[in-house]
Amino acid sequence: MPQMNLAEALIDGLIWSLRKDPKATIIGRGMAGHGPEHHAEDRLKAEFASRMVDPPTSEAAVAQLGVGAAMTGMRPFVHYGTAVFAYEAWNQFVNEAANVHYMSNGQIKAPVTFHLFHGIRGGGGPQHSGSPYAMYANNPGLEIVMPSGPRDAKGLIRAAMASDNPTIVMQHALLLGLTEEVPEEDYMIPLGKAEVKRQGKDVSVIACSRSVVDAMEAATELAKEGIDVEVVDIRSIAPLDVDTIVASVRKTGRMVAADETYEICGVASELIATVSIHAWSALKAAPVRVARPMTPVPFSPPLEKAVTPGVSKIADACRKACGR
Amino acid sequence: MTGATREVRLAQFERMLRMRRFEEMVIRLAQKHEYIGRQHLHIGHEATGSAVAMAMQPGDKIHTTHRNHGYVIATGADPGRAFAEILGRNDGLNGGKGGSWHLCDVSTGMLSTSAMVGGSIALATGAAYGLKLQGAKNISFAHFGDGTLDEGVCYEALNLASLFELPVLFVCENNSKAGQRPSSMLAAARLRDIPQALQIENMIVDGADADAARVMFAQAAERVRSTGKPVFVECTLERWPGSHQVTAAFPTGVTDLALAFEQEKISGKHAEWIKSSDPILRATRAFVESGTATRDELAALDARVTTLMEDARAFAEASPFPEPAAAFSGVFA
Numbered sequence: 001m002p003q004m005n006l007a008e009a010l011i012d013g014l015i016w017s018l019r020k021d022p023k024a025t026i027i028g029r030g031m032a033g034h035g036p037e038h039h040a041e042d043r044l045k046a047e048f049a050s051r052m053v054d055p056p057t058s059e060a061a062v063a064q065l066g067v068g069a070a071m072t073g074m075r076p077f078v079h080y081g082t083a084v085f086a087y088e089a090w091n092q093f094v095n096e097a098a099n100v101h102y103m104s105n106g107q108i109k110a111p112v113t114f115h116l117f118h119g120i121r122g123g124g125g126p127q128h129s130g131s132p133y134a135m136y137a138n139n140p141g142l143e144i145v146m147p148s149g150p151r152d153a154k155g156l157i158r159a160a161m162a163s164d165n166p167t168i169v170m171q172h173a174l175l176l177g178l179t180e181e182v183p184e185e186d187y188m189i190p191l192g193k194a195e196v197k198r199q200g201k202d203v204s205v206i207a208c209s210r211s212v213v214d215a216m217e218a219a220t221e222l223a224k225e226g227i228d229v230e231v232v233d234i235r236s237i238a239p240l241d242v243d244t245i246v247a248s249v250r251k252t253g254r255m256v257a258a259d260e261t262y263e264i265c266g267v268a269s270e271l272i273a274t275v276s277i278h279a280w281s282a283l284k285a286a287p288v289r290v291a292r293p294m295t296p297v298p299f300s301p302p303l304e305k306a307v308t309p310g311v312s313k314i315a316d317a318c319r320k321a322c323g324r
Numbered sequence: 325m326t327g328a329t330r331e332v333r334l335a336q337f338e339r340m341l342r343m344r345r346f347e348e349m350v351i352r353l354a355q356k357h358e359y360i361g362r363q364h365l366h367i368g369h370e371a372t373g374s375a376v377a378m379a380m381q382p383g384d385k386i387h388t389t390h391r392n393h394g395y396v397i398a399t400g401a402d403p404g405r406a407f408a409e410i411l412g413r414n415d416g417l418n419g420g421k422g423g424s425w426h427l428c429d430v431s432t433g434m435l436s437t438s439a440m441v442g443g444s445i446a447l448a449t450g451a452a453y454g455l456k457l458q459g460a461k462n463i464s465f466a467h468f469g470d471g472t473l474d475e476g477v478c479y480e481a482l483n484l485a486s487l488f489e490l491p492v493l494f495v496c497e498n499n500s501k502a503g504q505r506p507s508s509m510l511a512a513a514r515l516r517d518i519p520q521a522l523q524i525e526n527m528i529v530d531g532a533d534a535d536a537a538r539v540m541f542a543q544a545a546e547r548v549r550s551t552g553k554p555v556f557v558e559c560t561l562e563r564w565p566g567s568h569q570v571t572a573a574f575p576t577g578v579t580d581l582a583l584a585f586e587q588e589k590i591s592g593k594h595a596e597w598i599k600s601s602d603p604i605l606r607a608t609r610a611f612v613e614s615g616t617a618t619r620d621e622l623a624a625l626d627a628r629v630t631t632l633m634e635d636a637r638a639f640a641e642a643s644p645f646p647e648p649a650a651a652f653s654g655v656f657a
Contacts, residue, residue: 025457056487061446061480068450068464071435072385074457091440092477096447100436102654105419107430109657140655164657 001181007037009150009182010171011044013157014077016186018048021075024161026052027066028079031115037176059088063114067097067166070112075161083116083170084130097166098141112167113160119172119210119260120297120308129297129304131209133170134261137237137270143167143191145236148175148212150182152235155189163191172210172260192239196248200230203254203321206245206271208234211258211290211309218315227322237267245271246278253284254321258314263291288317328538330616334625336378336538337607340370341629343394344579344604346403349633350393350410350424353640354572360410363424363572366394368532368564369497371603373398375537376465376495379545380433385455386465387448390425390439391497395467401429403633407640415643419650442475444468445494449481452492456552463491463548470498470508470515479518485554486522493541493548494519494556497531499563507563519556531559532603535610562601565594576602581626584608585619 004012011032017024029052032040045052055062059080066076080086086093093114100110118131133144143165147153153171160167197212198219205215212233219229232248234241249255255275257268268291275287290309298304347365354360366373369391377398380386388395396406401417409416410424417427425439435451438444448466455462472478473496485492498515500507512518516526525547529540537559544555566575576594583590583598584605590598598605611617 023458053488056480056483058480058484060477061449061484064443064446064477064481065450065453065484068387068435068447068452069454069457070450071447072451072454072458074454091443092446095440096438096443101657103418103422103426104428104430104436105417105421106654106657107418107428108435111657143656 002184003179004150004182005037005177005179006150006153007032007040007176009154010157011040012182013154015044015047017077017158017161018051020186021161023073024075024077025069026077026079027055027062029054030081031079033117033173033176035176059085060092063089063092064096066112066114067092067110070110071100071108075111077113077115077161079115081117082128083118083132084128086114086116086132093136093142093168094139098139101165102141109164110166111164114166114168116168116170117173118170119174120304121173122304123299124297125299126296131170131260131292133168133237134266136168137267138265141166142238143236144170144238145191146170146209147235148209148233149178150180152189154182155187156191156235158186159188159191162188167191170209175210175213178213189235191236192241194232194234194241194244196230196244197233198229198231200228200252202228202252203256203318204230204232204248204252205256205258205314205318206232206234206248207258208237208267209260211260211314214309214311215258215314217311218318221311221315222318227318227324229318234271237270240274242274242278246275249275249279250282253282255283255287256290256314256317256321257287258290258309258317260292260309262294263289264294266291285321285323288321290314290317328535333535333611333616336374336534337611338625338629339374339377339398340534340604340607341626342403342632343370343373343397345629345633346397346406347393348578349407349637351572351574353407353411353637357411360412360424362569364391364569365564365567366391367566368601368603369394369561371534371537371607372495372497372531372559372561374534375541376467378538379541380465381462383433383460383462384465385433385435385448385451385462386467387435387444387451388437388467389444389469389472390437391469392427392437393424396427396429396434399429399432399434401427401432401434404636404639407636408643411640412645413640413643414646415640420646421654441472442477445472445478446481449485449490449492452485452490453488456490461549463493463545465493465495467495467497470496470500470510473510473515473518474508482519482522482524486524489553491548491552492554493544494554496556496558497561498558499561515558516556524554524556526556526558528558528560531561532601532606534603534607562597565597579604581605581608581622585612
């Protein structure tokens with residue numbers, strides 16, 4: 001099985017999408033980022049230049065270009081270099097794409113995929129560090145996936161492109177270089193299926209995106225202290241795989257919710273609410289939340305680190321949940 | 325006058341009457357049912373809407389604003405199901421989930437009516453992109469009012485349509501009224517300066533003149549089909565005095581074709597609109613004066629359309645409300 005970094009894997013997923021479906025089309029450039037992994041996009045351009053278009057800096061109309069084309073039967077993949085740019089297309093995501101199937105009573109589908117780089121990324125400052133998927137999750141009608149690694153990125157992008165619904169793929173900007181074995185062949189990972197990334201018996205860390213990577217590292221560290229951590233990657237906030245999450249907490253009796261959206265009305269809060277409703281009696285201790293505190297993301301590296309959920313904060317949260 | 329056959333002109337007139345009698349029924353339904361949502365009526369724009377619908381070919385797509393009733397009817401949706409939707413009933417075009425603001429019928433090419441100002445213009449541009457990518461011969465229509473051009477997304481969409489050479493016909497219904505709070509507040513001296521600046525071919529037509537609008541939209545649609553590029557048509561219109569979204573009323577009375585010939589009977593503060601701006605009465609006069617149809621023929625057509633709308637209303641009112649469980653279905657495809 002070949003090794004691929006996340007940028008290569010997502011490009012591979014796109015290439016398979018374009019090969020398999022003549023209706024798949026790409027709006028935007030730079031989906032492998034602008035860092036050292038950006039060459040991954042060369043393969044895509046070599047094979048499918050004619051099915052890619054480079055649009056003007058018009059986030060709102062570009063979103064509608066994708067939604068409108070999707071309504072005629074195309075399957076556009078619309079890339080926004082940085083997630084916050086899509087704030088310009090807020091109405092188009094949440095009020096047009098998300099609603100069209102419902103309000104037409106199923107007459108029309110909008111199978112568009114939006115691809116956004118999110119996250120606290122080192123020097124992004126207040127305006128380029130956004131992770132808006134909790135905001136999107138507050139709107140019914142959108143599927144929202146947050147791959148945490150190359151294998152998931154490829155399979156989830158394939159599934160997003162094959163979905164009949166508008167789907168937002170939130171890619172953490174700092175994970176593009178992450179490398180692992182990725183199957184060469186075509187495959188999909190169904191949307192709405194969480195995965196237990198690490199089995200453990202003492203505490204469940206329910207996480208997504210970069211927080212899964214951080215939780216895995218924290219688990220390795222905590223193993224030395226005798227704390228056996230289970231890591232559950234929700235992979236998508238909509239749909240949410242409640243069964244897998246609840247089963248994990250029922251098993252361990254303790255829960256840490258780790259995620260990079262904000263504390264208030266964020267993904268971690270939703271996970272804790274979900275577990276409290278469905279597995280209250282299984283909890284041996286109060287759930288612990290590791291999320292972005294309610295402050296803009298500052299530029300200066302030590303300040304940025306102070307607001308970033310990360311390995312040590314997740315490890316501390318696990319200790320707290322376990323009464324250490 | 326236009327070389328069009330009598331049948332074509334009468335077919336347009338029938339569409340116009342259907343649009344008018346449909347919306348007059350909407351007013352009655354709003355009065356009778358007290359509240360059925362807000363009414364964004366298309367009265368006074370029937371010549372334009374019918375002309376656009378007649379320029380459409382099977383497979384073409386149209387996105388409209390929430391002032392959509394006229395287009396829904398003109399493009400051939402079932403009026404009973406349209407009334408049912410406006411009343412929130414189970415047999416509505418959208419199963420009661422959209423209401424007046426979101427009537428659509430995929431079978432007629434009407435993909436959606438966005439109630440967000442600026443929604444239709446960008447979605448239609450996207451539909452044109454989809455059609456172009458699929459190598460279709462079809463084109464996309466974007467309906468909007470002058471007020472839409474207050475929105476930034478319009479400039480992005482027009483730019484994209486021009487830049488990517490997309491087959492979209494922009495239908496701008498301009499009923500901005502000098503002296504009142506206008507429906508748009510634009511620095512451009514002429515609306516057409518906007519598409520002109522973006523290298524989009526543009527035309528202007530009297531949007532209340534049925535023949536002129538029909539000829540213009542046939543030409544404009546043909547131009548979009550043959551060049552694959554966008555065209556912008558500005559339709560000048562006098563706003564109907566009853567165009568108020570909350571109050572359902574008949575400030576210009578229920579349409580009476582006889583008034584086309586009995587102008588001395590027209591009075592009141594809206595007399596000028598009835599005399600010279602009502603496209604239905606203007607078309608009625610043109611038919612009779614040119615000898616294309618008699619008053620009796622037109623009256624008979626009107627009676628048939630009125631009966632059709634009565635039957636459609638009865639269908640809608642007999643339709644049950646949806647079961648509450650339906651609120652939770654269809655969020656995802």
